[in-house]
Amino acid sequence: MTANLHQDRTASPAPEPGYDVPARVGDPVSQVATPALLIDLDAFERNLDRMRAQAAALGVALRAHAKMHKSADIAKLQMTRGGAVGVCCQKVSEAEALQRAGVGDILVSNEIAGAARAERLARLAERGRIAVCADHPGQVATLSRAVTARRAETGSDGLTLDVLVEMDCGGRRCGTGSVAESVALAKAIDGAPGLRFAGLQSYFGRAQHIYDPAERRVALDISIALTAETRDAIRAAGLACDRVTGAGTGSFAIEGASGVYTEIQAGSYAFMDADYARVRTPEGTTPGSFEHAFFVLASVISVPGPGRAVGDAGLKAVAVDSGLPVAHGVPGAAVTGVSDEHCNLSDPQGRLGLGDQVRLIPGHCDPTCNLHDWYVGVRNGRVECLWPVTARGKVF
């Protein structure tokens, strides 16, 4: 866990704290330039350990979703200490950034558009384990052409890209729309030069965030039954379908125990955000009992009136698509609004003064991480490591 100050976005050989990086290793937290992403390393490590144990108990593989944190350092820790078999991400450019930084097994758990991107994916498959999803024969044709072209260019006849069928199991986003369509697509992949049919992607994003355990269970039971039916139909058509992958932090215990899923794609478990903390199990706990290990550290820049403070973390430092961030550790304080560069805080007990730091728990960690260039890892009040957000901005 050492600082990596030489990753490719900082050309300067000596990054300048406060300009290029938010802190130096060894600094007390009070010296971190805010707003900054803070990782409580003790809580983060406990989260990795908890998920490793739970995936093992469920008997499923963990494929950690790196779209959440976009960090090669964190991905590698998830694959070592955290027991993950590999990672997934959503974009070819993310996969490129992670592979360049040494992550060897990546599933692009999404569809991709265009010949140029397919070619980039084929090149990635030359260098590491890569898989991608498809939900339409047009994508399969594009991927196949890209791999066969690379075979011809490089003379490597063995080059093969793993392609999974993505089915719509309830999310109404991407995914095949019927069992018959899934079977036909699996056959198309199986018959396409350069491609290998590698299983079923069945991810129900919306179900992750159904707070009520009974409602979530109902939604997932339908989804899991449809997934099992699709898998069985593909097998009945004569294809192996050994890998069924999906699930996330809010639902992994249910899909993981179903006997249908072989792999779970949780991401937020490592950090936890305010929205996942609202999701409840039948026992009244949060799924997996993960801790908040991730904060946006803000500073008070103005105390304009009694009971009010203004922080320096706005929309460009913390995502609000899943609600306002939650002020942590300041009794009575709450975020009441966020604009581009400011967050308004109510502070009825008058605890906040000019320059004071406040930890904010983001409503949604994924788009919050993508706003920053660095994670500041802290333990015992000091900065222990700086990790680049390796794939920050890699959205294409």
Added chain:
Amino acid sequence: MTANLHQDRTASPAPEPGYDVPARVGDPVSQVATPALLIDLDAFERNLDRMRAQAAALGVALRAHAKMHKSADIAKLQMTRGGAVGVCCQKVSEAEALQRAGVGDILVSNEIAGAARAERLARLAERGRIAVCADHPGQVATLSRAVTARRAETGSDGLTLDVLVEMDCGGRRCGTGSVAESVALAKAIDGAPGLRFAGLQSYFGRAQHIYDPAERRVALDISIALTAETRDAIRAAGLACDRVTGAGTGSFAIEGASGVYTEIQAGSYAFMDADYARVRTPEGTTPGSFEHAFFVLASVISVPGPGRAVGDAGLKAVAVDSGLPVAHGVPGAAVTGVSDEHCNLSDPQGRLGLGDQVRLIPGHCDPTCNLHDWYVGVRNGRVECLWPVTARGKVF
């Protein structure tokens, strides 16, 4: 308007299109790696010309708000072709990035926290025209200490930082809370070693987005009257108060015609977003009649069912704090939802196929720009320039 491929975030001497940059100069738009920020250069230039003419007609200086675009290239065009006297921004790190890239006159139109940041600001004042706001004597003391310390270190006794009083004129965010407080703070600045009292900042952010012209007028009349009263009281206390700065794209015509404001801080006028397009003048037009010159270019990655398409621009490519993006130029199509890496589109006329590009008008341009590393400037269907988002992620 040439590509600047060597700015400090790309260490590679030959940035790779699709990985480091979204396109090459000369490419047809169809080859741009999506999602990407697109500037329609013709419309953008017309917006600059329109604002130059309107500010001149109002008899006020234009200080373009660079927090919107965070681009040194665009800031410089606003100061040359666009007639701006300088720019403003919200963060010391933004000012550093813009000054490093050659922008010579910058107002940090915000309060700042802490001694470290004050020292950085003092260093910036050594190298160019810099001003900052304050709303509390504590900030004034911190700024004064920083400048006097720099004077001692460098032997440059003339080093002076311009500080404006920020008053709350209705926004309930930062700003002094009464005329008496403003006067006292102006005197404190005037008496602080190393600082020069440089005028009044009076910005009413919320008023920019009041769609109804009569309601907006009422809100601004109150705000302008309070601003005039504050200015007059500062003058009555024996201080010059020649600069009154504020206003934005939704309201500049009103503050600009008030006789109170000397400088307007519009930013979004250069690009226009979907939310500003909802603001109406009494004549039923939008303030300033600016055109949409700015888009997030997305591609269709999935056509999962009749009348539906899924694009590759999600929350990490387009901000949704001011509503969903608006699909542009595809008859009948509309964005119905946005998740981390996807946007769902309804497409009742079935116009969208796999790989097709769609232009999206973001609800809010500022936080959208901050998500990307590059602007792709297009004219006549081809990429004419690539501009780095110079201060992308400079939130501290």
